[in-house]
Amino acid sequence: MSDEATSQKLTELAKRRGYFFQSSDVYGGVGGFYTFGPQGAALKGNLEDAWRGRFAVEEGNMEIDAPTIMPEPVFESSGHLDTFDDMLVECPECGESHRADHVVEDNTEYEDAESLPIPEVEEIVAEYELVCPSCGAGLAGQAIDDFNLMFATNIGPGDSQPGYLRPETAQGIFVEFPRLKEYARNTLPFGVTQIGRAYRNEISPRRSIIRTREFTQAELELFVDPEGDDPDLSPVEDVPVRLYPATEQQNEDGEILETTIGEAAEEGIIASPWIAYYLGVAREWYAAVGVDMDRFRFRQHLAGERSHYASDCWDAEGLIDGNWIELAGFSDRGDYDLSKHAEGSGERFTVFRQYDEPQTVERASVDPDMSYLGPEFGGDAGAVADALESLAERDREAFSGDVVEVDLEGKSHEIPVEKTGFAVEDETIAGEHVTPHVIEPSFGVDRLLYTVLHHAYAEDEVDGEDRTYLALEPEIAPTFVGVFPLQSDDDLEATADEIAAALRAEGLSVTYDDSGNIGRRYRRQDEVGTPFCVTVDYESLEDDTVTVRERDSTTQTRLAIDDLPEALSALRAGDVEFEDLA
The missing domain is CATH 3.30.930.10 (Bira Bifunctional Protein; Domain 2)
Structure with a gap:
């Protein structure tokens, strides 16, 4: 298929x-x-x-x-407000919007059109004369725009x-x-x-x-x-x-x-x-x-x-x-991410890395003479002081002459070094702040769920009848076990009810089904992916055993009712195989 x-x-x-x-x-x-x-x-x-x-x-x-x-x-x-975009192309006839890269990937040999710049995608649409998936109108010449998601x-x-x-x-x-x-x-x-x-x-x-x-x-x-x-x-x-x-x-x-x-x-x-x-x-x-x-x-x-x-x-x-x-x-x-949120929030997004032993390092610092900067720069004096401090941290050589240059709003200013309070001193530190990588x-x-279902979908023939089943892993199957009385009978139904309750108490997902013949009930559970079914029959009333059926192979074995919770839990955990139960 x-x-x-x-x-x-x-x-x-x-x-x-x-x-x-x-x-x-x-x-x-x-x-x-x-x-x-x-x-x-x-x-x-x-x-x-x-x-x-x-x-x-x-x-x-x-x-x-x-x-x-x-x-x-x-x-x-x-x-995300600036860059979280997809390529949008609108049909000139029906007005439907489409992802331009998907139109290209679905109709050409290009597999990763998402990675291409918009002008190149526009050229591909024109070269291949691609059309609207909804109405068939040509898309060549239509503008492709960024659309924020x-x-x-x-x-x-x-x-x-x-x-x-x-x-x-x-x-x-x-x-x-x-x-x-x-x-x-x-x-x-x-x-x-x-x-x-x-x-x-x-x-x-x-x-x-x-x-x-x-x-x-x-x-x-x-x-x-x-x-x-x-x-x-x-x-x-x-x-x-x-x-x-x-x-x-x-x-x-x-x-x-x-x-x-x-x-x-x-x-x-x-x-x-x-x-x-x-x-x-x-x-x-x-x-x-x-x-x-x-x-x-x-x-x-x-x-x-x-x-x-x-x-x-x-x-x-x-x-x-x-x-x-x-x-x-x-x-x-x-x-x-952490650097951007630190910048945007003003908070510290770092972790302190402790050194094995304290280290002595040279630190460059400034202590500007504000009695000079104030009259010289007025309201900008504080900004100049901040610029001097930043410059000292990244380029101490800038202070090696008689004057130092700082940029303020695109304009360069000269300041006597003696007015900056520049100094280099030894400092003992125990560690440093680092911004982690992610x-x-x-x-x-959702995509995983669909893939698991798609890969689990199977069809075969059982007893001359076509069968559809989902070969889901026992650990993730939505229902783990179905419990059925063989037919409508008070004693069979009472025993089946007790078994279902015991299995639920064990933490297993159980469905109880007494509708239709046993073959149809098996087919229903096969189709939803239930790995095992337990059938209570008249022999169960005599010897306290039941029939346990495995979904994929449809093979059956009989187990003691008292052993069911432990045996089925072991099957779900993968501790035993169904063949081992026999």
């Missing part, structure tokens, strides 16, 4: 079985917003819990929950404060850094995670829940000392990875490299040891939650497509419908 056919069937299954569907459908719906139904919400929660367990708990990182609306100055400092709002009534819905959860972590570093005892490295909603006013949301206007991110911001130790790569050095570096993408015969994390780091394919570490962790985690590793790779961003803050970035990508879909980004953000693994939860 083709990927496209799978996507069509999956979308229908998702709506019918309660995974996801377009929101506000009774009012006609609105593009880019989806509701997760009972199965989808459970699957999404399980994926989030699995991510939290691996990237927060197991890594020893903190977790916070910041507001989704933040005041305008946050995004002025972060750069931020959702604006107002905070409070009257002359309210402007604010924005966050386009990423990261800013909620960065602005709280001065407090969070205290919780980390001012010790680097430390990580802060957050799982929550983000909002981007997409020009043309598409492909179901792959590109939406409201979505969930799971992000880790790791704060590291730029001169500190690199991570220990030994836990992930043997992890096999498929890499698509920028050098291969720019090569006409470029190809995906099959290697390991250790080899890629040693050969410099992955420059940052921290990014290498998290690529290894992520690869193992994606496999554990059900992403098909034959349809998975890491692709390095080209220089033109990297975010304004990133010195390097790799995407985790899954193959769907013949296209590689971004699932996560792994960025080295440097000190951009390593960011950022995961899209």
Whole structure:
């Protein structure tokens, strides 16, 4: 079956079985917003819990929950108001708006049009005579403009404060850094995670829940000392990875490299040891939650497509419908974010690095004679004093002559050195303030959910009947076990009720189904991805055993009722295989 056919069937299954569907459908719906139904919400929660367990708990990182609306100055400092744009082209006939880079990628051999400058994209549209995806009208000659993706709002009534819905959860972590570093005892490295909603006013949301206007991110911001130790790569050095570096993408015969994390780091394919570490962790985690590793790779961003803050970035990508879909980004953000918020807020976004032993250093300082600067510069005397202090810190040689020059609002002024109070003195210091660098693994939860479902979708034939099932990993399946009485019978139903209650008490997600013949009930659970089913029959009433059926193979075995909770918990944890139960 083709990927496209799978996507069509999956979308229908998702709506019918309660995974996801377009929101506000009774009012006609609105593009880019989806509701997760009972199965989808459970699957999404399980994926989030699995991510939290691996990237927060197991890594020893903190977790916070910041507001989704933040005041305008946050995004002025972060750069989102100036640079968070997509390419907008409007159809001259029907008036529909489209992302110009997507129109190019969908209809030409260009794979990463997002990285190209707007004039070049306009030339490609004209050269290929590209048309509106909605009505077929020509787009050649139409202006392509930057469109900011931020959702604006107002905070409070009257002359309210402007604010924005966050386009990423990261800013909620960065602005709280001065407090969070205290919780980390001012010790680097430390990580802060957050799982929550983000909002981007997409020009043309598409492909179901792959590109939406409201979505969930799971992000880790790791704060590291730029001169500190690199991570220990030994836990992930043997992890096999498929890499698509920028050098291969720019090569006409470029190809995906099959290697390991250790080899890629040693050969410099992955420059940052921290990014290498998290690529290894992520690869193992994606496999554990059900992403098909034959349809998975890491692709390095080209220089033109990297975010304004990133010195390097790799995407985790899954193959769907013949296209590689971004699932996560792994960025080295440097000190951009903390420096910008320090500049914008006036607060200190640094950590004090304690020296092993106190050090004696030379410090240049000034003590200007204000009785001279006041009459000479009037109201600008304070600014001149500040300029002298800044100059002494960065260029003490400027004070080596009889006069020193300072620039004030574009004008140069000469000041006698003897009036500046310039001096160089020894000072003993215990350490220094450093601005940490940020390593960011950022995961899209909705896209991951879709990818897991797409990769889990399967069809086969059982007992002469066609069957559709979702081969979801037991750890993340929305329902873990179905419990059925074989048929309508008071004794069978009472026993089945007791079993369902015992399994729920064990912490397992259970569905109880007594509707229809047993084959149909199996098919229903197969289709929503339930890994195991327990059937209570008349033999159960005699010997206190039940039939346990495994979803993928449809094989069955009998287990004692008293052993069920422990056995099924072990199956969910991966401690035993189904074959071992026999």
